[in-house]
Amino acid sequence: MLKRSLATAALALAATAVFAHQGVQNPAVMARMHSMMGLDKDLKLMISMAKGEIAMDASAAQAAALRIQRGTPQISPLFQAPETDPKSEALPAIWDEFDTFTALARDLEKAAAKAAPTIQDRPTLAQATAYIGGACRACHKRYRQQNK
Numbered sequence: 305m306l307k308r309s310l311a312t313a314a315l316a317l318a319a320t321a322v323f324a325h326q327g328v329q330n331p332a333v334m335a336r337m338h339s340m341m342g343l344d345k346d347l348k349l350m351i352s353m354a355k356g357e358i359a360m361d362a363s364a365a366q367a368a369a370l371r372i373q374r375g376t377p378q379i380s381p382l383f384q385a386p387e388t389d390p391k392s393e394a395l396p397a398i399w400d401e402f403d404t405f406t407a408l409a410r411d412l413e414k415a416a417a418k419a420a421p422t423i424q425d426r427p428t429l430a431q432a433t434a435y436i437g438g439a440c441r442a443c444h445k446r447y448r449q450q451n452k
């Protein structure tokens with residue numbers, strides 16, 4: 305189970321290894337990408353710690369999960385206007401289904417809030433990370449261009 309959670313978390317990391325934000329012209333697109341980068345930084349910290357690449361520190365990991373929780377309310381407002389850029393990976397369906405998009409942002413907020421206090425050691429961190437990463441992927445799968 306632990307192994308599986310770690311594998312899932314590692315996949316989440318691999319899926320976000322390449323960033324589109326270099327060369328973005330539209331500041332509104334840049335702003336939403338920056339917000340994503342902030343979430344990514346904290347998830348990566350949790351992944352590195354779960355994998356043992358950096359020392360386990362439960363309170364630092366909880367703080368990262370709580371920063372993700374606090375960062376999520378800005379997702380919906382940042383994406384509300386249907387802004388585009390040649391470098392954007394956002395799919396047009398976001399603006400046809402903005403309620404669903406917003407609900408997926410809310411799911412991430414709830415996942416991070418639920419997972420944060422469960423983090424005590426590496427196994428519980430691995431589980432929390434996979435749980436939060438799953439909420440990121442649920443939205444990316446539907447609303448972010450893949451393989452770009």
Ligand code: HEC
Binds near residue numbers: 379
């Ligand atoms: C409600 C939907 C949603 C959720 C939840 C979400 N994302 Fe995203 N994310 C997107 C969309 C849409 C894009 C593409 C934005 C664009 O290119 O205009 C994106 C882009 C990104 C990018 C690329 C940014 C860049 O500079 O190219 C990263 C990294 C990222 N997300 C990480 C995360 C992480 C980590 C989480 C969870 C902690 C997360 N996202 C949760 C919708 C979401």
